Amino acid sequence: MGESEGQKPGSRGVSRRALLIGGGVAAAGTAVLARDDLGRLWWRMPGVVKRRKEGEVDAKGAQWTAASDYNWRRADRPDDYGIDRVIIHVVQGGYATALRVFKDPSHGAATHYVVRKDGHVAQMIRELDVAFHAGNRGYNERSVGIEHEGFVDDKSSFTDAMYASSARLTAGICERYDIPVDREHIIGHVEVPGTDHTDPGPHWDWDRYIRLVRAARAAPRKATEKARAQGAG
Structure with missing residues (x-):
């Protein structure tokens, strides 16, 4: 049941261009990285943790x-x-x-x-x-x-x-x-x-x-x- 490695077909993961957020593109604003990508990926930068509510569930009654x-x-x-x-x-x-x-x-x-x-x-x-x-x-x-x-x-x-x-x-x-x-x-x-x-x-x-x-x-x-x-x- 462990996760296998390898490239996933058709997924919307972190692309090569998105990884540039750690370099010069981040300083240049959204010249290369689209605004929606920034909205999704800001929390992946080092030291940033996406806010979660402890104990929150997705399914009612769970x-x-x-x-x-x-x-x-x-x-x-x-x-x-x-x-x-x-x-x-x-x-x-x-x-x-x-x-x-x-x-x-x-x-x-x-x-x-x-x-x-x-x-x-x-x-x-x-x-x-x-x-x-x-x-x-x-x-x-x-x-x-x-x-x-x-x-x-x-x-x-x-x-x-x-x-x-x-x-x-x-x-x-x-x-x-x-x-x-x-x-x-x-x-x-x-x-x-x-x-x-x-x-x-x-x-x-x-x-x-x-x-x-x-x-x-x-x-x-x-x-x-x-x-x-x-x-x-």
């Missing part, structure tokens, strides 16, 4: 519990790297195990979220940051990773509560970043190029999951339409 700083990389997504994937993982263990190893600086990997069998969600890394979860640097930079308690060879791991909670979580991510709800953009860890992982495994019900994500994403829209119709009546 409980914040921070992963080790060694298991993710600070970023400013989607401004520096576009997000167009959700990657589904299975722990091969329990919820507490996932939290423990993701807090371990020697582990070298963590996901943004962990979903428990009863549907409880922990957020361990902010969505704007790059989690080391896919085993592929480019996919790390473009995705949000969701870990699920359980085992790939145990169908009973995947409870109704887990499916429903995870689907709502993924629907919210898709809504925030305008990600299509389909199997091209919501994938398993096993589908990441270059990985040797098999999760979420043969017992993960993809048809059911995509249906639930679509329903969860459509629910707020339907509620708004219903409220408008009632107001008009």
